[in-house]
Amino acid sequence: MATPTKSTARQRPSSRSSSTTTTKATKKLPVERGPRPTSDRPNVVVRAWTGLAHVVGAGFRVLGREDLEPSERRDGVPFLLVLLAVAGAAVVWLNPTDPVAQALDGHTFGGLFGRVAYALPVIMVVFAGWLFRHPSSVHDNTRIGIGLGLALASVSGLCHVFGGQPQASQGLPVLATGGGIVGWVVASWLVALATEWVAVPLIVVLLALSLLIVTKTPPNRIPHRLHELYLWLFGEQAAPRDAD
Numbered sequence: 695m696a697t698p699t700k701s702t703a704r705q706r707p708s709s710r711s712s713s714t715t716t717t718k719a720t721k722k723l724p725v726e727r728g729p730r731p732t733s734d735r736p737n738v739v740v741r742a743w744t745g746l747a748h749v750v751g752a753g754f755r756v757l758g759r760e761d762l763e764p765s766e767r768r769d770g771v772p773f774l775l776v777l778l779a780v781a782g783a784a785v786v787w788l789n790p791t792d793p794v795a796q797a798l799d800g801h802t803f804g805g806l807f808g809r810v811a812y813a814l815p816v817i818m819v820v821f822a823g824w825l826f827r828h829p830s831s832v833h834d835n836t837r838i839g840i841g842l843g844l845a846l847a848s849v850s851g852l853c854h855v856f857g858g859q860p861q862a863s864q865g866l867p868v869l870a871t872g873g874g875i876v877g878w879v880v881a882s883w884l885v886a887l888a889t890e891w892v893a894v895p896l897i898v899v900l901l902a903l904s905l906l907i908v909t910k911t912p913p914n915r916i917p918h919r920l921h922e923l924y925l926w927l928f929g930e931q932a933a934p935r936d937a938d
Contacts, residue, residue, distance in 0.1 A: 747773035754826040768829035772822035779818035786812050800867035807846060808853045808874035817842070841907030848901035850877030855890055855897070 747769035754772075782803055789795035804811040821842065828835065854860075854873030862869065862878055869878060884893035906912075911919050925931065 743770065743773075750776060751826045754823045757823075769826060772825035775818045775822035775825070779815040779822070782811065782818070783815040787815070796867070800870040804870035804874065805866035806874045806876060807850045808870055808872050808877045809857060810846060810850050810853060810874070810877075811870070817846075837910065838908055841904045841909075844904035844907065845901060847876050847880050848897050848904060850874055851880035851884075851897045852894065852901075853877050854881040855885065855894055859885065 748767070750773050751767060751769035785795045785798050785802075786804070799805075799811060802811075803814055807814065821838075824838070825835065850873040852873070854877030857872030857877075859882070860868045860872045860878070861882075862875070866875075869875060872878070873881065881893055881897060884896060906916075909919070
């Protein structure tokens with residue numbers, strides 16, 4: 695009787711043995727960043743300008759509540775306005791009779807806006823303070839810029855009418871004694887077509903329109919704004935409205 699022979703099956707290695715081996719996760723080392731290339735850095739003049747602009751802007755912003763993030767500040771343009779205001783004050787305020795100052799005035803802001811140049815340092819500082827606290831990246835300053843430009847043009851036109859009505863053929867120094875180039879452009883043709891009695895009221899209307907644009911006041915809101923101004927000037931409070 696034949697006895698069955700036991701066949702010992704040899705266990706063959708699995709083809710997935712390579713996938714069962716644990717692989718060590720590669721550890722990512724932090725990338726060491728070298729110094730910023732010199733070509734990508736702003737030059738010394740730009741860094742100095744930016745630093746001074748931030749210092750002056752911080753001086754304006756300390757006067758009230760600070761609600762701007764450092765990334766939202768745009769101090770370059772208002773800082774330029776402050777420098778121009780200082781230069782203008784040194785020319786037209788401190789040296790009004792100096793021949794060099796008169797020549798500079800006649801060929802710069804005086805030749806452009808006429809006698810309005812005496813008030814431009816104050817206007818520039820006020821507008822710069824607004825831009826320091828309300829940069830264009832956060833607020834829409836187009837309306838204020840348009841209104842301020844119309845106001846300067848209107849006042850220059852009045853200075854031309856009441857300043858002897860100099861002509862452009864007489865040169866910039868002579869135009870600077872009136873309303874400058876802007877005033878001559880605004881008012882000379884009105885006076886030539888009509889008279890001063892027509893030109894002055896029209897320019898005053900343009901000036902009033904510029905003030906409405908700057909203050910964001912529709913014409914139908916003028917009485918309400920005047921009432922608010924009265925309450926603010928005299929420290930009174932508005933009377934509560936009766937419930938309907």
